[in-house]
Amino acid sequence: MNRTVAIMGCGWLGLPLAKALLKDGFMVRGTTTSESKLEMLQNEGIVPFLISLSEEKIDGDISSFLINTEVLVINVPPKLRNGNKGNYVKKIQLLLESVKVAKTKKVIFVSSTSVYGNIEGEVTEETIPQPSTESGKQLLAAENLFADTPELRTTIIRFGGLIGRDRHPVAILSGRKGLTNGNTVINLIHLEDCIGIIKATIGNEWWGELFNGVYPFHPTKKEYYTNEALKRGLVIPEYSSSGIPSGKKIESRRLIHVKKFRFNTPF
Template sequence: MSKTIGVLGCGWLGQPLAQSLVLKGHQVKGSTTSTDKFKVLENLGISPYHIKLTEEKVEGNITSFLQELEVLIVNIPPGLRKTGNGSFIKRIEMLLRHVEDSKIDNVLFVSSTSVYGAVEGDITEETNPNPITNSGKQLAQIEKLLLANKRFDTTIIRFGGLIGPNRHPINHLAGRTGLTNGCELINLIHLDDCILMIETILNEAYWGSIFNGVYPYHPTKKDYYTREAEKRGLDAPQFIKTEQTIFKKTIKSHLFYVKSHQLLTTIVS
């Protein structure tokens, strides 16, 4: 069934997601912080809006953007590495003031597995978060804020490390030496799988839920990145042995196992 969907944040993930939703027959509004991107979005069938969240206000015509939306997908990275000690929580709180005044029924918030922080072992959606980074701590608080809001139903999707076109860790690991995390396990997901998982949530109306988004393939970083370097003709990164206790965690995704016959295998192709 066709829906009117808003994608707040048409970046590396948001733009191809919005494009895929348009191709599936949905009416899609997409936000960007740069008006230079309007023509690109329009050519993809996406109605473009200039929206920017700050800690004091929401810049742009947020009321028009939210009008008539049935689903809002919030896909904005915290960006705390660039803003230092800025508050992503306050920016989302500013957004929520407008969402609460709209007729939106469902919100999908793109979060991160960084909320699990120092938790080790097999991690499922039932595992309690224990974030250690500023970004992870703020994401965990925002998740609670959204799930507690009774005005709309929220689903959280916690993606692992994102890979895809023009984005892969091997591009900055190639040729490096003295790396000490070779025995840790990878918890990655490809862009195509991110999109398919989000579309599955929309199609199946999986609201009021939390899902991990990690492909079920967890070799060590040393093995995985060595193979990825060889595939690309790059110098393999060099990992050193360490006497320290190895930090290992395997993030499991319920949605991957339930819908495994539909999902892609791009991480190992």
């Protein structure tokens, strides 16, 4: 059995994922867009590649990165905030063409719950996405590029807001006043559970699937971030709105009820 996993994007999620897969006996290839990170990746035991996606071409040795790969993990966010008008779909289309040439069959596409937009109420994998941001719209289009390619066995994982030991929204929100949407519920997931879902997908051969990846805990933002600030000794963020819980509540229905996946890391 080929035990090679190629991770496109060894950043905040991709690097610890690569380390976890190495511990499980996989050979791991990983990309970075920064030459200064190549040595660090190599020192971790990852076969490093300097690869950058643009709308016109792929810079770097994408063929060697993909050749004889059992699983490709695509972990490349659109990065379209703050007025950035880039064409993420074009970049992903170029990557798809390279994947076809390399004859890689198993793909995990790391996506986001932002594709659901501003839907109210319970959201499951059966909910039709209604993206409201340019990033969400392009991410959904990119998902479909891979999902609609019949020769690939693509699993899409839509993660909620990512948090971890060194990354928690309360650090930014602490002390802020007049925050809105305090009555909307949270949809978060810890880094360790992200890694667990990806590892379970590979290990259990969960291909051709669509999963929501959100921890099953949905207090309001006001309730949650107030408690988190108190736990950390931070100044409590102040919300101008309150009331009954609202917004979208994203359920990881297929993972929990169909695949019997257990989320292990509360936050």
